[in-house]
Amino acid sequence: MALRKACSYSKKKARPYTRKSKVKSKNYIKTIPQQKIVKFDMGNAKAFQKGEYKFVLRAISKEKVIIRDNALEACRQVIHKDLEKALPGGYYFSIKKYPHHILRENRMYSGGSKGERINTGMKESFGSVIGRAAFVDKGDTVLLVAFSEKKLIPIARRALTKIKPKLPCAIKITLENKK
Numbered sequence: 412m413a414l415r416k417a418c419s420y421s422k423k424k425a426r427p428y429t430r431k432s433k434v435k436s437k438n439y440i441k442t443i444p445q446q447k448i449v450k451f452d453m454g455n456a457k458a459f460q461k462g463e464y465k466f467v468l469r470a471i472s473k474e475k476v477i478i479r480d481n482a483l484e485a486c487r488q489v490i491h492k493d494l495e496k497a498l499p500g501g502y503y504f505s506i507k508k509y510p511h512h513i514l515r516e517n518r519m520y521s522g523g524s525k526g527e528r529i530n531t532g533m534k535e536s537f538g539s540v541i542g543r544a545a546f547v548d549k550g551d552t553v554l555l556v557a558f559s560e561k562k563l564i565p566i567a568r569r570a571l572t573k574i575k576p577k578l579p580c581a582i583k584i585t586l587e588n589k590k
Contacts, residue, residue: 414481415516415541440513444540447480451506453491459503464557467587468567472547476580480510480543486554486574493570494556502567503557510543553582 458464483506494502515538547553554574556567564586571584 414479440515440540442540443513444543446510446543447484448487448506448510449484450487451509452503453487453505454494454503455500456503459557462589464503464559465589466558466561466564466567467589468556468564468571469552469585469587470554470571470574470582471585472549472551472553473581473583475549476547477512477544478508478510478547478553478579479514480545482577482579483508483510483545483553485577489573489577490554490556490570493573494567497566497570498558498560498563501558501560502563503555505555507552507555508545508547510545512544512546513540514542514544515539516541547580553578 487504487506490504494504554571556571558567568584568586571582575582
């Protein structure tokens with residue numbers, strides 16, 4: 412089955428209610444979906460912690476939005492592939508937002524014959540779990556890339572520019588010079 416369109420979730424005003432409790436009777440979400448993001452930190456993390464990288468590029472959200480975990484994973488794959496090809500091991504790349512929020516859907520039947528109804532109306536309206544998402548506020552850093560050579564700025568910027576269509580929000584790319 413195909414994913415629901417991002418506009419179903421991405422620009423919600425209010426945060427949908429979800430509850431995962433240790434007490435079974437108070438637990439509304441029966442299962443938590445598997446994490447689709449394989450790694451959050453890639454490259455040389457020790458060098459980044461020591462402060463060895465001079466340049467830091469950040470992808471910053473321009474609007475308040477909900478980003479699905481599969482969109483973040485698609486961005487991760489594109490950026491990691493480009494950076495690993497251009498500068499193997501000479502960079503640090505990190506996803507700064509974790510998809511905590513659980514998305515759910517109350518499936519409705521539409522079209523065809525009305526004999527095979529799967530509608531429950533509002534009787535069981537909480538919905539079944541279909542995925543995870545991360546809440547991102549305006550001005551939050553979504554992705555971060557750090558490296559040390561000035562000649563690598565266009566390569567890293569190009570990699571971050573490639574992911575713009577994969578995200579449900581507009582992003583701006585900022586360069587930070589640490590030294």
